[in-house]
Amino acid sequence: xxxxxxxxxxxxxxxxxxxxxxxxxxxxxxxxxxxxxxxxxxxxxxxxxxxxxxxxxxxxxxxxxxxxxxxxxxxxxxxxxxxxxxxxxxxxxxxxxxxxxxxxxxxxxxxxxxxxxxxxxxxxxxxxxxxxxxxxxxxxxxxxxxxxxxxxxxxxxxxxxxxxxxxxxxxxxxxxxxxxxxxxxxxxxxxxxxxxxxxxxxxxxxxxxxxxxxxxxxxxxxxxxxxxxxxxxxxxxxxxxxxxxxxxxxxxxxxxxxxxxxxxxxxxxxxxxxxxxxxxxxxxxxxxxxxxxxxxxxxxxxxxxxxxxxxxxxxxxxxxxxxxxxxxxxxxxxxxxxxxxxxxxxxxxxxxxxxxxxxxxxxxxxxxxxxxxxxxx
Numbered sequence: 001x002x003x004x005x006x007x008x009x010x011x012x013x014x015x016x017x018x019x020x021x022x023x024x025x026x027x028x029x030x031x032x033x034x035x036x037x038x039x040x041x042x043x044x045x046x047x048x049x050x051x052x053x054x055x056x057x058x059x060x061x062x063x064x065x066x067x068x069x070x071x072x073x074x075x076x077x078x079x080x081x082x083x084x085x086x087x088x089x090x091x092x093x094x095x096x097x098x099x100x101x102x103x104x105x106x107x108x109x110x111x112x113x114x115x116x117x118x119x120x121x122x123x124x125x126x127x128x129x130x131x132x133x134x135x136x137x138x139x140x141x142x143x144x145x146x147x148x149x150x151x152x153x154x155x156x157x158x159x160x161x162x163x164x165x166x167x168x169x170x171x172x173x174x175x176x177x178x179x180x181x182x183x184x185x186x187x188x189x190x191x192x193x194x195x196x197x198x199x200x201x202x203x204x205x206x207x208x209x210x211x212x213x214x215x216x217x218x219x220x221x222x223x224x225x226x227x228x229x230x231x232x233x234x235x236x237x238x239x240x241x242x243x244x245x246x247x248x249x250x251x252x253x254x255x256x257x258x259x260x261x262x263x264x265x266x267x268x269x270x271x272x273x274x275x276x277x278x279x280x281x282x283x284x285x286x287x288x289x290x291x292x293x294x295x296x297x298x299x300x301x302x303x304x305x306x307x308x309x310x311x312x313x314x315x316x317x318x319x320x321x322x323x324x325x326x327x328x329x330x331x332x333x334x335x336x337x338x339x340x341x342x343x344x345x346x347x348x349x350x351x352x353x354x355x356x357x358x359x360x361x362x363x364x365x366x367x368x369x370x371x372x373x374x375x376x377x
Contacts, residue, residue, distance in 0.1 A: 031236025133291025162291030
């Protein structure tokens with residue numbers, strides 16, 4: 001069989017190029033054109049958020065959140081060590097100190113039981129990451145944050161259209177960030193969004209996103225000219241990217257249905273093998289509706305993880321590990337991270353393996369992957 005299974009493959013829904021052509025024909029391909037506005041409206045209406053703003057990346061959306069929270073040198077933010085570096089970098093750029101939190105061994109999300117003991121008088125926010133599109137325990141986290149008077153920011157790069165207790169992820173924190181990188185469920189290659197749930201941040205967010213100017217108010221006719229009024233940067237994506245993204249977002253239900261089938265095939269096809277071989281498959285709590293972002297397995301050891309990655313590679317199947325513990329990275333160590341600080345993170349990171357997962361993965365391709373994992377040596 002001449003077959004190659006990449007880890008990820010970008011997929012189109014059918015209208016991406018049509019919309020890009022319309023964007024070019026309209027003569028507006030810079031930021032905040034008609035397709036950007038349509039993406040904003042779709043996200044706001046489908047999620048029920050007061051404001052959505054497209055950005056050039058999830059990283060930039062996180063940077064905007066840090067500015068909006070007025071993060072200053074010496075402020076502390078609580079963040080899981082098991083996350084992508086952007087989650088932390090955005091706040092360190094403003095002078096914050098990361099306080100690394102460990103994760104739960106079941107969902108791999110920040111362990112809400114550890115949060116309160118990490119809070120000090122300098123804590124400004126807790127950043128939660130909905131790993132693999134499965135929600136953190138937001139009821140408990142919101143109760144802690146409200147009681148302590150700190151903000152909650154959701155890094156929802158994995159979780160768009162996932163739910164917790166029937167409510168969409170990205171609607172629990174003061175703000176949430178989304179990723180539309182090519183590895184995500186919905187993509188425009190590179191892109192992101194800031195979701196704003198607390199209306200007090202909306203006007204300033206528009207200013208920060210427009211290089212610190214009140215340009216948005218000018219185009220709405222609220223001021224007769226626009227000028228520099230705050231700090232900011234250029235966080236607007238091209239309207240051509242928004243055109244591509246709109247086609248994906250419009251098809252979000254069919255995309256999620258396809259990804260659900262892929263996830264369920266992995267889960268069903270690997271369950272018996274996993275039980276026999278001491279492999280743990282993903283845990284989805286009853287109060288969570290996952291976003292079907294990825295399928296991972298927790299192998300018994302680092303060696304067995306590496307052996308399976310090598311075996312699959314020999315069969316032209318690309319599987320990968322995921323985050324290394326940030327508290328043990330060279331930068332993490334500069335902020336005081338030490339071995340043993342986050343023992344679950346350190347253990348999980350060595351054993352996690354991610355399988356190929358993308359919208360156009362066919363059933364026959366997936367059965368080939370499952371067969372190579374489960375066949376007797």
